[in-house]
Amino acid sequence: MTEINLLPSEYRKKPLTLRNILLILFVILLAGLIMKYACIEPLHKEQDGKQQLGALRQETLELPELEELCIQQKDLFEELNQRFLAFQALEENTPLYWQGILSTIMESLPEGSVLTQFTCDNSILLISGTCPNDKISAAYLRKLTESGHFPEARMEKIVYQQNDEVTYTIRCSLEKGMEGKY
Amino acid sequence: MFIFNNRILSVDMGSHSYKLIEAKLKPELRIMHYGAYPKEQLLEEVPTNRELKRLGFHTRDAVLSYHHSSFMVREMHFPVEDDALVHLSIQDKIQQYETDFKEELDYDYTIRLQEGESEIYHATTVAVSKSINRNYIDQAIGFGLKPLFVDVQINAIQRVIKKAWNFDYLLVDIGYENISVGIGCTEYVPMLKVIPIGYKSLQEDSCQIEEILIQIQSACRQLMQYRRNKSIKNIFKRGILYGGGAYIPEIKNCLKEKIPLEWCDLQALHQFLPLIPDDLDLNIYGNCLGSLLLDEKRQQGGMSI
Numbered sequence: 399m400t401e402i403n404l405l406p407s408e409y410r411k412k413p414l415t416l417r418n419i420l421l422i423l424f425v426i427l428l429a430g431l432i433m434k435y436a437c438i439e440p441l442h443k444e445q446d447g448k449q450q451l452g453a454l455r456q457e458t459l460e461l462p463e464l465e466e467l468c469i470q471q472k473d474l475f476e477e478l479n480q481r482f483l484a485f486q487a488l489e490e491n492t493p494l495y496w497q498g499i500l501s502t503i504m505e506s507l508p509e510g511s512v513l514t515q516f517t518c519d520n521s522i523l524l525i526s527g528t529c530p531n532d533k534i535s536a537a538y539l540r541k542l543t544e545s546g547h548f549p550e551a552r553m554e555k556i557v558y559q560q561n562d563e564v565t566y567t568i569r570c571s572l573e574k575g576m577e578g579k580y
Numbered sequence: 581m582f583i584f585n586n587r588i589l590s591v592d593m594g595s596h597s598y599k600l601i602e603a604k605l606k607p608e609l610r611i612m613h614y615g616a617y618p619k620e621q622l623l624e625e626v627p628t629n630r631e632l633k634r635l636g637f638h639t640r641d642a643v644l645s646y647h648h649s650s651f652m653v654r655e656m657h658f659p660v661e662d663d664a665l666v667h668l669s670i671q672d673k674i675q676q677y678e679t680d681f682k683e684e685l686d687y688d689y690t691i692r693l694q695e696g697e698s699e700i701y702h703a704t705t706v707a708v709s710k711s712i713n714r715n716y717i718d719q720a721i722g723f724g725l726k727p728l729f730v731d732v733q734i735n736a737i738q739r740v741i742k743k744a745w746n747f748d749y750l751l752v753d754i755g756y757e758n759i760s761v762g763i764g765c766t767e768y769v770p771m772l773k774v775i776p777i778g779y780k781s782l783q784e785d786s787c788q789i790e791e792i793l794i795q796i797q798s799a800c801r802q803l804m805q806y807r808r809n810k811s812i813k814n815i816f817k818r819g820i821l822y823g824g825g826a827y828i829p830e831i832k833n834c835l836k837e838k839i840p841l842e843w844c845d846l847q848a849l850h851q852f853l854p855l856i857p858d859d860l861d862l863n864i865y866g867n868c869l870g871s872l873l874l875d876e877k878r879q880q881g882g883m884s885i
Contacts, residue, residue: 401874402688402706404730405644409717411728 499523499547499572506541508534514565523570524554528563532556535566542570587612587639589725592733592868593646593716596756596780596824598622599868601860602637609855609872613637616864622723632723642725643871645733646716647758650709652677652685653734653772658701666691666701674707684710706732729874734762734772736870737846740862741820743873744852748807748816750800750841753867754825756780759792761799763807764820771806773799779825793834800839822846826863 412418503525507513511534515526525542529535535556542551548570555567586606592599601614613636622631656673658666674687687707693700713730720727737751741764748765757778763771775795782789800819807816819841825831826845836843846862856862856869 401729402690402704402732402735404686404688404706404708404713404732405717405727406686406714409727411726 502542502545502547506538506545508537508541510534511538515567521572523548523572524567525570526565526567528559528565531562532558532564532566535564535568538566539568542568548572587641588728588872589637589639589642590868590871591642591644591720591725592865592871593644593719594756594824595619595647595758595778599865600632600635600637601865601868601872602639603872605872611855611857611860614857614860614865614868623719630724632725640724640726642720642727643729643731643874644716644720644725644727645731645736645867645871647733647753647755647760647774647867648708648712649758649774649776650683650712651732651760651772651774652705652707653732653762654705654707655771656703656705658703660693660699660701666703670703670705674705677707686710686713729871731871731874733867733870734760734764736867736873737822738764739870739873740846740849740853740866744849745818747818750803750816750819750839752796752800752819752821752823752835754779754821754823754828754831756824759796759799759823759825761796761803763803763816765816771803773803775799779828779831782825782828789830793831793838796831796835797838800835804839817842819843820846822863822866824864 503513503516503523507527508529511527511529513525513527515524517524517526527535527538529538535553539551539553542548550571552569553566554569557565559565586604587602588605590601590603597616597618599614599616602612604610604612615635617635654673656670658669670689674685678685685707686709687705689703689705691701691703693702717727717730733753734751737753741749741751748763751760751762751764753760753762755778757776757780759775759778761773761775775792777792777795782792804816819835819839821832821835821843822845832843832845835841846866849862850856850858853862860869862869
């Protein structure tokens with residue numbers, strides 16, 4: 399015997415239809431997607447970011463070692479530079495270097511001019527000579543300047559003799575690092 | 581969702597107080613919590629669903645039962661010819677009642693073939709005023725409950741008695757505003773009579789007790805006569821008194837004196853119901869308990885107990 403139920407049909411629970419089942423599945427799927435893309439993935443990204451930040455912080459903490467390494471390398475560089483300068487200085491005193499200087503002095507000497515004195519230390523050359531007039535001595539100074547061997551060349555002293563003859567002294571400073579040209 | 585919920589709340593919406601029993605149904609009926617509360621306590625609390633939780637009732641799935649003077653139980657007989665004709669005939673009969681009483685009705689019915697009679701359908705129809713029925717249901721919804729079933733109290737009490745006795749009996753439910761007299765038998769309730777006076781009127785004016793007793797006696801005699809006319813088999817010998825008014829000595833004594841049956845109240849059934857707590861008063865909670873004993877066929881009505 400089925401029991402008598404006075405609950406009207408409009409109050410009774412509706413049976414679960416296929417449409418409702420599909421709707422529920424769709425809602426569950428949608429909720430899953432929302433959960434994945436709105437909650438889970440951002441959380442993962444946040445965790446990754448935190449891990450990276452942690453690694454960077456760790457590296458930052460290890461920085462004094464890098465600084466020490468940098469100082470060591472700087473010291474090494476300084477040492478190598480010193481050795482290089484020593485080698486360069488050694489090369490400046492080679493005969494080949496001085497042959498180039500001498501050739502320039504002689505080849506630039508104008509006709510009619512005679513060198514009377516030549517003084518040199520590691521940085522300064524003093525060239526003294528005589529010539530028939532001051533135009534020739536000026537031409538010599540110009541040629542020496544234009545030769546490119548001397549960063550600076552100037553007339554140190556000029557003495558006028560009788561009949562326009564002059565005695566001159568030219569001061570040339572020697573350039574460092576000219577060894578590549580010889 | 582009830583499929584996943586093993587608990588159910590039975591609510592007897594009495595006119596004086598609401599009786600509630602929350603029970604687990606599987607693997608066997610287990611009463612979890614029960615209580616009787618004045619109607620006003622539940623109705624005045626806002627929101628009531630919180631009030632129910634506060635009182636210790638957690639499930640929302642509910643079986644409701646109530647009693648009202650507009651209840652009608654009718655037995656009808658139809659020849660076994662056309663099943664559809666039986667349903668149409670019942671609907672016609674209900675429409676006729678609606679016209680006669682000038683009131684819309686909510687109704688339900690059962691149809692069966694009586695043992696040994698293969699040619700006649702017996703239909704038991706229960707009808708109640710539509711507005712009254714929906715008023716009770718809406719009230720339950722207002723409490724935050726999900727009504728799954730509206731039970732008929734005379735059927736509910738019959739389920740309880742069936743656990744103990746397998747013979748026919750006369751039932752008298754002395755309610756606060758109504759007194760119901762019915763014939764209970766092993767399979768169905770063929771007749772129910774409602775007297776629109778309850779023990780409330782006794783509290784108001786003691787002079788009316790004679791009148792009430794006369795009405796109860798009259799109803800009992802009518803039903804007994806009806807039963808004698810219907811069948812000479814299974815003439816009942818026992819009368820069962822229950823409801824809040826079962827403890828009124830005048831009524832009990834009067835019935836014992838005037839109606840020649842062996843009278844007892846529902847508390848006598850405790851020995852047959854080992855799962856029911858001893859302190860649960862069956863006279864008060866009988867209807868409520870009976871609604872928890874609905875059989876598995878309830879599933880056809882949308883429940884899965």
